[in-house]
Structure formats: C-alpha cells, structure tokens
Amino acid sequence: MTEAGMIPKMSVRGLTRHFGGLVAVNQVDIDLHAGEVHAVIGTNGAGKSTLINMLSGEIAASSGSILLEGGDVTQMPQPRRAKAGIGRSYQRTTIFPEFTVLENCRLTAQAQAGARPWRIWESAQHCAASLERAHTALARAGLAPHAQRLAGSLSHGAKRQLEVAMCLATEPQVLLLDEPLAGMGAEETERMLELLQELKTGHAVLLVEHDMDAVFRIADRITVMVNGSVVATGTPEQIRVDPLVRSAYLGEEEHA
Ligand SMILES: Nc1ncnc2c1ncn2[C@@H]1O[C@H](COP(=O)(O)OP(=O)(O)OP(=O)(O)O)[C@@H](O)[C@H]1O
Numbered sequence: 001m002t003e004a005g006m007i008p009k010m011s012v013r014g015l016t017r018h019f020g021g022l023v024a025v026n027q028v029d030i031d032l033h034a035g036e037v038h039a040v041i042g043t044n045g046a047g048k049s050t051l052i053n054m055l056s057g058e059i060a061a062s063s064g065s066i067l068l069e070g071g072d073v074t075q076m077p078q079p080r081r082a083k084a085g086i087g088r089s090y091q092r093t094t095i096f097p098e099f100t101v102l103e104n105c106r107l108t109a110q111a112q113a114g115a116r117p118w119r120i121w122e123s124a125q126h127c128a129a130s131l132e133r134a135h136t137a138l139a140r141a142g143l144a145p146h147a148q149r150l151a152g153s154l155s156h157g158a159k160r161q162l163e164v165a166m167c168l169a170t171e172p173q174v175l176l177l178d179e180p181l182a183g184m185g186a187e188e189t190e191r192m193l194e195l196l197q198e199l200k201t202g203h204a205v206l207l208v209e210h211d212m213d214a215v216f217r218i219a220d221r222i223t224v225m226v227n228g229s230v231v232a233t234g235t236p237e238q239i240r241v242d243p244l245v246r247s248a249y250l251g252e253e254e255h256a
Contacts, residue, residue, distance in 0.1 A: 009204035010174045015064035024050040026228040032204035039207045039215045042225035048208045056088045057081040087172030089163040097152025105134035109169040141165035157188025175205045
C-alpha cells in the first residue's frame with residue numbers, strides 16, 4: 001500500500017541548472033512520496049544525473065526549490081543534506097573493496113552520524129549504534145549472510161546491493177538511486193527489483209534507470225525528461241500511452 005496521499009517526503013519546484021549557455025535541467029517539478037518508487041527516465045543528456053546531483057546537494061541549483069519534509073534544503077551542503085535524510089547511491093561503485101561488507105556499512109553509518117573524520121577508524125570499533133544500523137541495513141538488503149566477506153570479493157550485483165545497504169545505513173527519508181541495475185545480469189536484476197520493492201516501505205525512492213522493462217515493472221510513478229524539461233509525469237500505464245512521450249522518447253516501435 002502506498003502512502004501517496006500524504007504530504008511528499010520531498011517536493012521540488014522549478015528546479016533549474018545552467019551550465020554556461022546550456023539549460024541542463026529546466027523548471028523541473030517533482031514530488032516524492034513515501035511508499036513509492038518514482039522513476040525518472042529520459043534519453044542520454046536529458047538531465048537525469050544533473051537532477052539527482054542537485055537533489056543530493058552535490059551540485060548547486062541555479063534556481064528553484066527543494067523541500068525535504070517541508071523544510072527548505074535548497075542551499076544546504078551535501079553532508080548536511082545526508083544528515084537531514086537524503087541518501088543516494090552512485091553509478092560508480094563507491095565501496096572499499098579491502099574492507100568487509102559489514103565494515104563498509106558501519107563506516108557509512110558512523111560517518112553520517114557525525115564522527116570526526118580522523119576518529120572514524122578508532123571509534124568505529126566501539127560505536128554500537130552504528131554497528132546496529134549496519135546490521136539492520138545489511139539484513140534489509142539481503143546481505144546479512146555476507147557480512148564478514150571482503151566487499152571486493154562480492155559479485156557485481158551484490159556490490160550494488162551493498163551500495164544500497166550503505167545508503168540505508170544512514171537511515172534516509174529519501175533514497176536517490178542512480179542506475180542501480182547497470183551491468184547486472186537477469187538474476188541480479190530480479191534480486192535488486194525485489195529489494196527496491198521492499199525498500200519503498202517507509203521511504204521515498206527516486207530511481208534513475210535505463211532498463212525500461214524494469215522501470216515499467218517497479219515504478220509507481222514515472223517522470224519523463226527530454227532536453228532538461230519534464231514532458232510527462234504519471235503512472236506507468238499513463239506514461240505508456242502518453243502521445244508526447246511516445247513521440248519524444250519511447251520511440252519508433254510505438255508507432256509501428
Ligand atoms: N559539469 C557539466 N558541465 C557542462 N555540461 C554538463 C555538465 N554536466 C552535465 N552537462 C550537460 O548537461 C546535459 C544533461 O546531462 P546529464 O548528465 O544530467 O544527463 P543524463 O540524462 O543523466 O544523461 P545520461 O543518461 O547519459 O547519464 C548534457 O547536455 C550534458 O552534456
């Protein structure tokens with residue numbers, strides 16, 4: 001059951017980013033609700049990464065606003081946004097391969113909890129709260145049996161699951177997932193989709209993903225971007241039959 005009728009966890013209005021003369025993201029409005037996977041799709045260069053980077057605080061918005069549970073986070077730097085409840089995974093792998101799966105998760109939880117960087121290694125040994133958060137996140141991501149393995153020895157799919165677990169260890173309100181299915185085989189994709197389905201309970205999930213089959217299966221809501229602008233937002237059923245989307249994005253086979 002979705003919690004879509006409630007106030008959005010994240011509400012974005014008029015979000016815009018210029019790179020010189022290029023408008024990479026143009027006046028984007030988007031609402032992310034707890035209990036929903038909201039996918040953002042679009043052709044290469046449509047502005048999806050720029051959007052996610054603005055939401056996580058990695059790049060500044062040129063204009064517009066981002067509210068997290070009603071509070072304005074538009075000017076908040078990335079570390080504070082992470083503390084406020086915005087978690088994200090990246091297209092590239094960000095794990096420490098020579099540490100165990102559990103240590104990777106625990107260090108993320110520890111860093112997010114506000115430990116001083118130069119004391120992370122020392123205090124990570126002792127911080128029971130971070131350890132508990134790490135165990136909880138690993139269990140939720142289906143990685144508990146691999147907790148003591150070196151992260152570098154995991155399969156590609158399991159590494160992506162670990163990234164999601166690391167994100168969960170920060171106990172976010174909003175999860176921003178950047179192509180979590182990239183490079184996965186069919187079985188790994190299925191496992192990740194099950195995880196995403198489970199994860200949306202209690203979280204708002206924004207999913208940027210190129211695998212259209214997966215998007216149409218998993219998403220509760222889809223926003224379609226073309227050249228930096230939103231051309232449509234709706235349920236998968238609405239998006240599938242939207243004439244603008246069909247001509248601008250879903251492509252020729254729809255017209256056959
Ligand atoms: N740092 C930057 N400086 C200049 N232009 C940029 C920068 N980052 C992105 N762009 C441009 O902004 C536009 C949107 O790029 P973005 O990476 O957000 O698209 P995308 O939808 O994520 O594409 P892809 O699916 O290929 O990852 C593109 O034209 C890109 O070249």
